[in-house]
Amino acid sequence: METLRSRWRSPSNIALVKYWGKYPGQIPANPSLSFTLRHSHTTTQLGLAAKSDSTPPQVRVFLAGEERPDFAPKIEQFLERLGAEAAFLQGYDLRIDTENSFPHSSGIASSASGMSALALALLDLREQVSGQPVEDFSRTASHWARLGSGSASRSLYGPVAVWGHHADFPGSADQYATPLDPAGLHPVFQDFRDYILLVETGAKAVSSSAGHDLMNEHPYARKRFSQAHTHLGHLQEILQEGALTAFGTLVEREALTLHAMMMSSDPYFLLLKAGTVEIIHRLWNWRRERDLPVYFTLDAGANVHLLFPARYEHDVKQWVDSEITAFLQGGKYLCDQVGPGPQKLET
Ligand code: PMV
Secondary structure (H helix, E strand, O other), rough: OOOOOOOOEEEEEEEEEEEOOEEEEEOOOOOOOEEEEEEEEEEEEEEEEEOOOOOOEEEEEOOOOEEOOHHHHHHHHHHHHHHHHHHHHEEEEEEEEEEEEOOOOOOOOOHHHHHHHHHHHHHHHHHHHHHOOOOOOOHHHHHHHHHHHHHHHHOOOOEEEOOOOOOOOOOOOOOEEEOOOOOHOHHHHOOOOOEEEEOOOOOOOOHHHHHHOOOOOOHHHHHHHEEEEEEEEHHHHHHHHHHHHHHHOOOOOHHHHHHHHHOOOOOOOOOOHHHHHHHHHHHHHHHHHHHHOOOEEEOOOOOOEEOHHHHHHHHHHHHHHHHHHHHHHHOOOEEEEEEEOEEEEOO
């Protein structure tokens, strides 16, 4: 019999200044900033069932209704990292029901939305078990989410979140993300679009944790970390002023630098596919012809995120449908946009 429940929906996010490289305890080697997405999200319900002994919780995970024992070790590792914070689970068994809004194996990483939804529901349960309200709920949830997956810490806040200490962002910290001050976001960015072009679906060849580790011995790491600081300072001004051309230049440079780091690590690896490169060149040509503010970013995979102001949605859709879908898995892409952050749902 489940005695306590909590259900949360939490979004994915797309980094503009990338987090790539970390220190022990999931401390980022450089600060990062992301747009929080609206439609790509994970919904997670946790159920606690009291048991008669105080052995560690038995964890059962269900993805879209199907039991997934293969997910349990990742959750158990996360609970271990939480340490004493998760002590309230002693004496209970934990059932996790989770589902993603984006198609399974779409190549969209579910770790940011998944870990943030899990952290929120878990923290909510801790409040219920202890009867004590948590002082800064979102901040603590962000801290917890970070321990599951670094980028998940940023999913706690919309429309824009910063994670990692940066001198120009008062209150920013390595332990949790903070929301960008709404006064610092020009209206053009408030409903910015992110079309996710699915060049490759399925599991990635190299996990992001392996990629982060390779930054430890990377010959260009120091320069890269300092570049990210510089970029973040510039991006703050760009987001405030609505400077679209400068936005595009900075965001595309960040994306290509992320992949350049992968290509120059030891061992090196390459996540870009022929379709990724083809789309980037086509975008650059189209942009030259039409002079529209449509830019790309990449995460740790082959998919291309098209970023652009809402008013160009019609043009972009037409262009993607006529020129780009041939390079996409099943011709598919996801139409997302900047969103407000997580939401608590009825159980
Ligand atoms: O949170 P992780 O460990 O999956 O790393 C995410 C890394 C990037 O997506 C490439 C960049 C970022 O800041 O989200």
